[in-house]
Amino acid sequence: MGILVGTAWGERLAGIDALALVYQASWIVQLVLLLLVVLSVFSWAIILSKWLELRRAQQDSESFLQVYHERSMEDAYEAAKDLDRSPLAAVFLSAYGELKRLARASGRSLTVTHAHVDALKRHVGWTGSREGLRLERGFGFLATTGSAAPFVGLFGTVIGIINAFQNIGRSGSASLAVVAPGIAEALIATAVGLFAAIPATVFYNIFVGKLRGITAAIDLFSAEYEEDLRRMAGASSQPAPGPRE
Numbered sequence: 001m002g003i004l005v006g007t008a009w010g011e012r013l014a015g016i017d018a019l020a021l022v023y024q025a026s027w028i029v030q031l032v033l034l035l036l037v038v039l040s041v042f043s044w045a046i047i048l049s050k051w052l053e054l055r056r057a058q059q060d061s062e063s064f065l066q067v068y069h070e071r072s073m074e075d076a077y078e079a080a081k082d083l084d085r086s087p088l089a090a091v092f093l094s095a096y097g098e099l100k101r102l103a104r105a106s107g108r109s110l111t112v113t114h115a116h117v118d119a120l121k122r123h124v125g126w127t128g129s130r131e132g133l134r135l136e137r138g139f140g141f142l143a144t145t146g147s148a149a150p151f152v153g154l155f156g157t158v159i160g161i162i163n164a165f166q167n168i169g170r171s172g173s174a175s176l177a178v179v180a181p182g183i184a185e186a187l188i189a190t191a192v193g194l195f196a197a198i199p200a201t202v203f204y205n206i207f208v209g210k211l212r213g214i215t216a217a218i219d220l221f222s223a224e225y226e227e228d229l230r231r232m233a234g235a236s237s238q239p240a241p242g243p244r245e
Contacts, residue, residue, distance in 0.1 A: 026163055032156035032189055039145045039152075040196035046138040047203045053085075054210045057135060060086035061217055068092070087131035087214060088221045094127040095120050095225065117229050124225060128218045135211055139204060146201030153193015160186025 060083040067079040068088075077096060080089035098120060164183055 026159065028159050029156045029163075029185065029189055032152060032159070033192055036149060036152055036156075036189070036192045036196045039149055040192075040199075043142060043145045043196060043200040046141055047199065050138055050207055051203075054135065054207060054214065056085045057087060057214055058210070060084075061088045061214070064089045064092070065221070087128070087135065087218050090131050091124055091127045091218065091222060091225065095124050095229075098123045117226075120229055121226050124222045128222050131218060132211070132215045135214060139207060139211075142200045142204040142207070146197050146204055149193045149197035149200070150190075151193075153190045153196075156189025156193070157186040160189060 064083045068076045080092045083089045
């Protein structure tokens, strides 16, 4: 007899509709679930956009470095204009544009002098920092979602459990039929909170690792480019900044 009763209750609980539980939940729990769904949607939008952005930045940077090391300055400049998603190309173009501005201001040809090197070094550093911050945009939202969403879901769970105990008090019975819907409603908030937090946390860590590699490449290229500028400034009648021969 006990087995039959347990089987009947198991079939009843298995037939609980999650959407129906959400619809019957209190307005606070519904608000929590809505907030978590919005966080999850925005997180996935950021995840997809940052995945493509970082991937393209790495691919364009590799292509630009190949041109910078193996071909002429004019070829590197043309390649940098086409590979504008690369932070390395952005650093190169920014310094090249600043050099042309300095040349126009001094009325001299487009050559590197010792007076230009310090100004271009600062420009390279600023541009590299700006590119790193640009690629990092959106990481804060993922970190916030990954850390806060479980607690938001837990808040909804606590509210749902409180409602379940209130139902027990009103009905005067602690039977499974009275307790189970309220507990199931409460646990849905926790599940949605984890659903929002886990992808945000995982991809945040992945993106941080990728960004570290890109920022390291920016630092290395900036140092190499500055050394090229100093070498050109030390030589007589050198062309505009470009790859080492």
